[in-house]
Amino acid sequence: MAEMPLLQVRHLTTEFLLPGKGAARALEDVSFDVYPGQTIGLVGESGCGKTTVLMSILRLLPTQAQISGRVLFRGLDLLALSERQMREYRWKEIAIVFQGAMNALNPVMSVGEQICEAITLHGLMPRREAEARTGELLELVGIPKERGVQYPFQYSGGMRQRAMIAMALACSPCILFADEPTTALDVMVQAQILELLGNIQRKMGLAIVLVTHDLGVVAEMCDMVVVMYGGKVAEYGPVDRIFNNPQHPYTQKLLEAFPDLAQPVASLASIPGAPPRLSELPPGCRFAPRCHVCLPQCASEAPPLLEIAPGHFSACHLCKS
Amino acid sequence: MSRRTYLLRKLIFALVTIFVVLVINFVLFRVLPGDPVRAVIGRNVKISAEAQQALRQQFGLDKPIFPDQFLDTLRQWAQGNLGISWSLRRPVAEILMSKLGNTLLLIGLGQLLSIILGVFLGLFAGWKRKTVFDVAALTFSLIAWATPTFWLGIILLAAGSSWLGLPTGGIVSPENVGKPLYTVLPDLARHLVLPTLTLTILYLGEYMLIMRSSILEVLSEDYILTAKAKGMSPWQVLWRHALKNAMLPIVTIVALNLGFTVSGAIYIETVFSYDGLGKLFQTALVKQDYPLLQGAFLLLAVSVIVANFLADILYTALDPRVKAN
Structure with a gap:
C-alpha cells in the first residue's frame, strides 16, 4: 500500500497505577496502522484491552493511567501534545461512537443541541449554519430533522445510536472509532447500524476502527483485523488471511468457537480457562496457560510479533517468518 | 404529556393536600383539652352561666362540630380569618x-x-x-x-x-x-x-x-x-x-x-x-x-x-x- 497511514500506533503501552499495589499493565506493545477509508477491527475477549486502545489513543483515560509508545496522526505524535492541543484533535479528526448509546447522550439536553454543540465547539461554522448542518446530519442517519428538539429518552435504542453516529460525523472527522456500536441493540437494529456505518464510510471516505467481539461483523465489514489477547496483539493482518489462514493458536481457537452457518454443529467449541488478570500476567506468552500447542519456552519467553507474510503479523513461537 | 397538564395535575394535588391539612388541623384542635369560652373569660369566674351560654352561641360553639362548625371554620379560613389569639387578643x-x-x-x-x-x-x-x-x-x-x-x-x-x-x-x-x-x-x-x-x-x-x-x-x-x-x-x-x-x-x-x-x-x-x-x-x-x-x-x-x-x-x-x- 503506497498511501501514507492516517494513524500509526507504535508500541502503545498503558499501565494503571494502583495505589499500594503497583501497576496493572492493560496494554503492552500494541502496534497497528490505520489507512484512509479502511476499516480495521479490534477483536478479542472481554477485558483484553480493545477499548483501552481507543481510550489511550484519544487520551481519555483517568489520570492514574500511564501511556507510553507513539500514536502518530499524520506523522504527529498525539501522546506528545499538551492536553489543550489534544482537545483540538478530539472529534474534529478522530470521533468516537460509544458502546452504550443509552447513556452516552446527556439526558437533559436535546439531541440536536448535543450535535450542534460539537460543531460550534470546534469553531467550524457559526451557530446558525451549525443548526442547519445538525438537521442534515440527522437526516443522513435516517432521523427526521424535526426530532432534533427531542431528548434522548424520547428516542429508541437504535435511534440513539444513529444520533450518536450523526454526532460523531458532526466535524467530518477522518477517523471514526466505533466501540462495540451494536452491543446493546437487537439483531435487526444491529444490522441497520452496521449498514449505516458502511454507507457513511463509502460516502465520506472515513477510516473506521471497529471494536467488537463479533467475528461475523469483522468478516463483513473489516479490511484489516487486530486480534488481541491479554493486552497484547496476538495476530494482525488482512481479514481474509486471518480468517482463512490463522497462524496464532488463539486466533485458531477463536475462529473455531464461532458458529458456521454452512456446517452447524451440536455444541460450539470453547477455549478452556480464563483470560489472565492484568495485575498477575504470566511471564512468557500470555496465552500459554490455555494454549493447546504450548512449547516449553512459551512459559518463560514472550514471543515477538513477527511478520510471517507480507502484512500478516503473528506473535507465536510456532510461527516462523 | 405537556408541561401544562403536568403542572395542572401537580396544582390539583397540592390543593387536595391543603384541604386534607385543613381537616386534620380542624380535628386536631377540637380534640385538644381546654374550653374556648373559659379561655376567653380567663380567671373571671363571676360571669354567669347565662352569659357563658351567650358567648357560646355568639361563637357558634353550641352547634354540632360536624358539619356546622367545620363548614363555618372553612368559610372563615377562606376569608383569611384565622381566629383571635388568646394570649395577644389580636387576629x-x-x-x-x-x-x-x-x-x-x-x-x-x-x-x-x-x-x-x-x-x-x-x-x-x-x-x-x-x-x-x-x-x-x-x-x-x-x-x-x-x-x-x-x-x-x-x-x-x-x-x-x-x-x-x-x-x-x-x-x-x-x-x-x-x-x-x-x-x-x-x-x-x-x-x-x-x-x-x-x-x-x-x-x-x-x-x-x-x-x-x-x-x-x-x-x-x-x-x-x-x-x-x-x-x-x-x-x-x-x-x-x-x-x-x-x-x-x-x-x-x-x-x-x-x-x-x-x-x-x-x-x-x-x-x-x-x-x-x-x-x-x-x-x-x-x-x-x-x-x-x-x-x-x-x-x-x-x-x-x-x-x-x-x-x-x-x-x-x-x-x-x-x-x-
Missing part, C-alpha cells in the same frame, strides 16, 4: 403576617447563601476529589451538618458579640424600633449577621455533601466521557453537561428545607431573640394559645406544600424527563 392572621416578613428575610438570606456556597463548594470538592480542598470541605460539611442549631447559635452569639461587637439579639436597636425597616438598613444588617451566619453554616454542610456526591455520580456517567471525547475542556464539561444533571437532587432537598425552615428557625430566632415566626410559635406553645398554634400549623403546612409545588415547576425546567412520567 391570628394579622399577627402571623406581621412576623412572616422578618422570618422570610432571615430564611431567605440564609438559604440563598447556603445554596450558592453549597452548590459551588460541593461542585468543586467533587471535581477536585481526594485533594486537600475536598477533604477539608468534607470534614467541614459533616461537622456542620451534625452540629445542633442552638449550640452553634450560642457559640456564634458569644464570639460575635464579644469579639466583633455585633448585637446579641433583636432585629434593630431599641432606638430604631418602630421605624420602617428600609430606613435603618445598616443597623438591620448588623443584627442579621449572626443569625444568618448560623443558618448558612447549618444548611451549607448538607448542600455541600449532597452536591459533592451528586457531581461525583454524574461525572462517572457515559455522557461525560462523550463530552470529553468531543474535545471539551474540563470546565466546559462541568458547566455544560454535569451541572444541570447534578442540580436535580439539590432542588428536591432545597424544596423540602424551604418548607421546614419556617419552623426550623424556631431555635435560631429564640437564641437571637429575633422577632419572627419561630419565636412566635414558641410563645404560642408555652402559653397554650390554641388559635395562634392552629394558624401557625396551617402556615407551616401550606409553606411545605407550596415549596414542593415550586420544586415541581423547577423540575420541569431542569429535567425534560419529568414531564413524561
Whole structure:
C-alpha cells in the first residue's frame, strides 16, 4: 500500500497505577496502522484491552493511567501534545461512537443541541449554519430533522445510536472509532447500524476502527483485523488471511468457537480457562496457560510479533517468518 | 404529556393536600383539652352561666362540630380569618403576617447563601476529589451538618458579640424600633449577621455533601466521557453537561428545607431573640394559645406544600424527563 497511514500506533503501552499495589499493565506493545477509508477491527475477549486502545489513543483515560509508545496522526505524535492541543484533535479528526448509546447522550439536553454543540465547539461554522448542518446530519442517519428538539429518552435504542453516529460525523472527522456500536441493540437494529456505518464510510471516505467481539461483523465489514489477547496483539493482518489462514493458536481457537452457518454443529467449541488478570500476567506468552500447542519456552519467553507474510503479523513461537 | 397538564395535575394535588391539612388541623384542635369560652373569660369566674351560654352561641360553639362548625371554620379560613389569639387578643392572621416578613428575610438570606456556597463548594470538592480542598470541605460539611442549631447559635452569639461587637439579639436597636425597616438598613444588617451566619453554616454542610456526591455520580456517567471525547475542556464539561444533571437532587432537598425552615428557625430566632415566626410559635406553645398554634400549623403546612409545588415547576425546567412520567 503506497498511501501514507492516517494513524500509526507504535508500541502503545498503558499501565494503571494502583495505589499500594503497583501497576496493572492493560496494554503492552500494541502496534497497528490505520489507512484512509479502511476499516480495521479490534477483536478479542472481554477485558483484553480493545477499548483501552481507543481510550489511550484519544487520551481519555483517568489520570492514574500511564501511556507510553507513539500514536502518530499524520506523522504527529498525539501522546506528545499538551492536553489543550489534544482537545483540538478530539472529534474534529478522530470521533468516537460509544458502546452504550443509552447513556452516552446527556439526558437533559436535546439531541440536536448535543450535535450542534460539537460543531460550534470546534469553531467550524457559526451557530446558525451549525443548526442547519445538525438537521442534515440527522437526516443522513435516517432521523427526521424535526426530532432534533427531542431528548434522548424520547428516542429508541437504535435511534440513539444513529444520533450518536450523526454526532460523531458532526466535524467530518477522518477517523471514526466505533466501540462495540451494536452491543446493546437487537439483531435487526444491529444490522441497520452496521449498514449505516458502511454507507457513511463509502460516502465520506472515513477510516473506521471497529471494536467488537463479533467475528461475523469483522468478516463483513473489516479490511484489516487486530486480534488481541491479554493486552497484547496476538495476530494482525488482512481479514481474509486471518480468517482463512490463522497462524496464532488463539486466533485458531477463536475462529473455531464461532458458529458456521454452512456446517452447524451440536455444541460450539470453547477455549478452556480464563483470560489472565492484568495485575498477575504470566511471564512468557500470555496465552500459554490455555494454549493447546504450548512449547516449553512459551512459559518463560514472550514471543515477538513477527511478520510471517507480507502484512500478516503473528506473535507465536510456532510461527516462523 | 405537556408541561401544562403536568403542572395542572401537580396544582390539583397540592390543593387536595391543603384541604386534607385543613381537616386534620380542624380535628386536631377540637380534640385538644381546654374550653374556648373559659379561655376567653380567663380567671373571671363571676360571669354567669347565662352569659357563658351567650358567648357560646355568639361563637357558634353550641352547634354540632360536624358539619356546622367545620363548614363555618372553612368559610372563615377562606376569608383569611384565622381566629383571635388568646394570649395577644389580636387576629391570628394579622399577627402571623406581621412576623412572616422578618422570618422570610432571615430564611431567605440564609438559604440563598447556603445554596450558592453549597452548590459551588460541593461542585468543586467533587471535581477536585481526594485533594486537600475536598477533604477539608468534607470534614467541614459533616461537622456542620451534625452540629445542633442552638449550640452553634450560642457559640456564634458569644464570639460575635464579644469579639466583633455585633448585637446579641433583636432585629434593630431599641432606638430604631418602630421605624420602617428600609430606613435603618445598616443597623438591620448588623443584627442579621449572626443569625444568618448560623443558618448558612447549618444548611451549607448538607448542600455541600449532597452536591459533592451528586457531581461525583454524574461525572462517572457515559455522557461525560462523550463530552470529553468531543474535545471539551474540563470546565466546559462541568458547566455544560454535569451541572444541570447534578442540580436535580439539590432542588428536591432545597424544596423540602424551604418548607421546614419556617419552623426550623424556631431555635435560631429564640437564641437571637429575633422577632419572627419561630419565636412566635414558641410563645404560642408555652402559653397554650390554641388559635395562634392552629394558624401557625396551617402556615407551616401550606409553606411545605407550596415549596414542593415550586420544586415541581423547577423540575420541569431542569429535567425534560419529568414531564413524561
